[in-house]
Amino acid sequence: MIKINTKLLLGDCKEILKTLDSNSIDLIITSPPYADRRKHTYGGIKPEKYVEWFLPISEELLRVLRADGTFILNIKEKAENGERHTYVLELILALRKQGWLWTEEFIWHKKNCYPGKWPNRFRDAWERLLQFNKTKKFKMYQEEVMVPIGDWAKDRLKHLNEVDKIRDNAKNGSGFGKNVSNWLNREKAYPTNVLHLATECNNKNHSAVFPEDLPKWFIKLFTKEGDTVLDPFMGSGTTIVVAQRMKRNSIGIDILPEYIEIVKNKTSPVQYYLVEEKGIYETNKYKGCTKIC
Amino acid sequence: MIKINTKLLLGDCKEILKTLDSNSIDLIITSPPYADRRKHTYGGIKPEKYVEWFLPISEELLRVLRADGTFILNIKEKAENGERHTYVLELILALRKQGWLWTEEFIWHKKNCYPGKWPNRFRDAWERLLQFNKTKKFKMYQEEVMVPIGDWAKDRLKHLNEVDKIRDNAKNGSGFGKNVSNWLNREKAYPTNVLHLATECNNKNHSAVFPEDLPKWFIKLFTKEGDTVLDPFMGSGTTIVVAQRMKRNSIGIDILPEYIEIVKNKTSPVQYYLVEEKGIYETNKYKGCTKIC
DNA sequence: CCATTTAATGAATCGTTAG
DNA sequence: TCTAACGATTCATTAAATG
Numbered sequence: 229m230i231k232i233n234t235k236l237l238l239g240d241c242k243e244i245l246k247t248l249d250s251n252s253i254d255l256i257i258t259s260p261p262y263a264d265r266r267k268h269t270y271g272g273i274k275p276e277k278y279v280e281w282f283l284p285i286s287e288e289l290l291r292v293l294r295a296d297g298t299f300i301l302n303i304k305e306k307a308e309n310g311e312r313h314t315y316v317l318e319l320i321l322a323l324r325k326q327g328w329l330w331t332e333e334f335i336w337h338k339k340n341c342y343p344g345k346w347p348n349r350f351r352d353a354w355e356r357l358l359q360f361n362k363t364k365k366f367k368m369y370q371e372e373v374m375v376p377i378g379d380w381a382k383d384r385l386k387h388l389n390e391v392d393k394i395r396d397n398a399k400n401g402s403g404f405g406k407n408v409s410n411w412l413n414r415e416k417a418y419p420t421n422v423l424h425l426a427t428e429c430n431n432k433n434h435s436a437v438f439p440e441d442l443p444k445w446f447i448k449l450f451t452k453e454g455d456t457v458l459d460p461f462m463g464s465g466t467t468i469v470v471a472q473r474m475k476r477n478s479i480g481i482d483i484l485p486e487y488i489e490i491v492k493n494k495t496s497p498v499q500y501y502l503v504e505e506k507g508i509y510e511t512n513k514y515k516g517c518t519k520i521c
Numbered sequence: 522m523i524k525i526n527t528k529l530l531l532g533d534c535k536e537i538l539k540t541l542d543s544n545s546i547d548l549i550i551t552s553p554p555y556a557d558r559r560k561h562t563y564g565g566i567k568p569e570k571y572v573e574w575f576l577p578i579s580e581e582l583l584r585v586l587r588a589d590g591t592f593i594l595n596i597k598e599k600a601e602n603g604e605r606h607t608y609v610l611e612l613i614l615a616l617r618k619q620g621w622l623w624t625e626e627f628i629w630h631k632k633n634c635y636p637g638k639w640p641n642r643f644r645d646a647w648e649r650l651l652q653f654n655k656t657k658k659f660k661m662y663q664e665e666v667m668v669p670i671g672d673w674a675k676d677r678l679k680h681l682n683e684v685d686k687i688r689d690n691a692k693n694g695s696g697f698g699k700n701v702s703n704w705l706n707r708e709k710a711y712p713t714n715v716l717h718l719a720t721e722c723n724n725k726n727h728s729a730v731f732p733e734d735l736p737k738w739f740i741k742l743f744t745k746e747g748d749t750v751l752d753p754f755m756g757s758g759t760t761i762v763v764a765q766r767m768k769r770n771s772i773g774i775d776i777l778p779e780y781i782e783i784v785k786n787k788t789s790p791v792q793y794y795l796v797e798e799k800g801i802y803e804t805n806k807y808k809g810c811t812k813i814c
Numbered sequence: 815c816c817a818t819t820t821a822a823t824g825a826a827t828c829g830t831t832a833g
Numbered sequence: 834t835c836t837a838a839c840g841a842t843t844c845a846t847t848a849a850a851t852g
Contacts, residue, residue: 314623364602419643636826644826
């Protein structure tokens with residue numbers, strides 16, 4: 229039996245994070261309140277104050293993350309008064325100064341972006357997914373996110389229904405437990421750093437702008453079953469829900485009791501699974517790093 | 522008759538630019554040598570020196586650009602030793618300090634990106650197309666780059682479900698485009714700030730990494746016939762060739778005589794066209810700005 | 815002459831070897 | 834202990850070759 233914990237913590241993550249153990253998290257994936265957005269829920273941080281506001285939090289994130297762990301930050305600067313703000317650029321520079329490595333910038337191409345029309349710009353159809361690490365030797369399971377090779381897009385147009393069924397099946401039995409290497413050799417290719425995902429429109433109470441596939445992709449890429457995922461700005465809990473479904477321990481923090489309640493109803497605090505053939509507690513390649521950092 | 526000039530200037534653009542008139546350019550679109558790239562052709566600028574190297578050039582660009590003109594900068598930071606360099610971020614901040622407005626960041630999604638496999642990252646499939654302006658009132662002809670809605674819908678069909686399709690229709694009917702000319706009303710939609718283009722594989726002598734569609738798109742978007750386009754790092758001249766074909770005046774600068782020769786063979790210095798029905802010298806909406814700035 | 819296969823080639827990045 | 838140079842890896846596209 230393996231035991232998966234899902235912890236939901238109420239409070240300001242700057243404070244709550246201090247209660248977490250050092251080097252205990254394998255993956256942080258979060259979408260913090262953008263500057264001046266979500267004023268009614270979060271404070272609504274002024275762009276000029278954004279870096280200053282974020283650094284104390286990221287300092288705690290740096291502490292709780294394992295040396296071979298990864299921090300994925302979903303963010304996009306707003307346009308205001310005809311210009312893009314620069315606080316995200318400044319944040320990247322500041323995080324590096326704080327000790328983070330800026331490893332990569334993935335692009336999330338939002339296929340169905342927010343509608344609108346302006347005389348001076350087009351609709352914004354992409355967001356940044358910034359990857360930060362503590363060390364250069366981080367865990368990365370690239371095979372887990374391999375995609376059907378080449379012109380799968382063309383094929384899908386021709387046989388739309390067929391392929392969609394296949395894709396659905398792949399989703400449901402999402403690859404774990406089976407020995408993948410057999411059937412994916414020349415059928416699949418590694419993805420790039422551009423992710424094409426549609427936002428999910430939730431007509432429910434709280435809109436989940438974050439599509440489930442996004443945390444799912446990064447959780448597959450950077451963690452194994454039994455690892456621990458953290459989202460310090462949980463919101464409606466997409467990351468936490470997906471993590472639990474994928475048999476990862478997870479910790480979600482939010483300042484609003486409302487969100488804690490919502491996610492509580494979508495998850496269970498403890499779950500048990502039968503151990504599969506290949507033990508989940510695999511030898512960690514980079515264990516040595518933990519002591520260094 | 523209208524007369525279109527195509528000037529090719531040999532030399533270091535930092536010096537050559539000084540010979541150009543102030544406020545004489547409608548669109549600058551260029552792809553400068555990236556840091557540490559093209560060592561054999563250009564010098565190969567060190568990442569640490571990149572901003573310092575670029576600023577004197579961009580100062581001249583700021584001078585020659587019209588107040589209602591636009592500057593499109595194609596660039597991407599390299600990854601080295603496990604980390605992305607930050608010189609592009611620093612360049613954006615420095616350009617703003619120099620007086621430029623950072624209006625937008627388009628994403629060029631390179632469908633056929635460079636191959637390769639590494640333990641710590643995927644292939645890099647995107648580049649930045651940074652838009653800078655002198656003033657907030659710049660020319661932008663959005664209707665010129667509208668895309669057939671069919672393609673758009675097709676593209677979306679690939680990844681979206683029924684609910685999303687319905688939402689699409691709601692979007693399309695949502696108001697804009699009434700004053701636009703008749704033939705594009707329900708056939709076309711505005712694009713977003715993500716461009717999907719493949720690099721052109723030139724097996725010829727000199728590779729044009731820049732696909733023709735890229736300058737074409739921006740020339741349509743930011744200029745009219747008879748306007749002037751500048752590329753201070755001309756290279757094999759994709760921008761210049763496209764500009765001439767689109768009946769725009771153009772100025773190309775390059776430090777290598779070789780490139781000047783190549784582009785000379787692909788263009789003619791002066792071309793004449795019959796004036797079409799709707800005069801090309803349309804009233805400029807933002808003419809007033811010229812005086813202000 | 816068209817449909818299909820094969821070959822060549824990049825604005826890449828990392829690890830290793832040489833100076 | 835550095836930096837510089839080279840090989841290995843990889844895939845979408847185009848050109849050339851094949852049937």
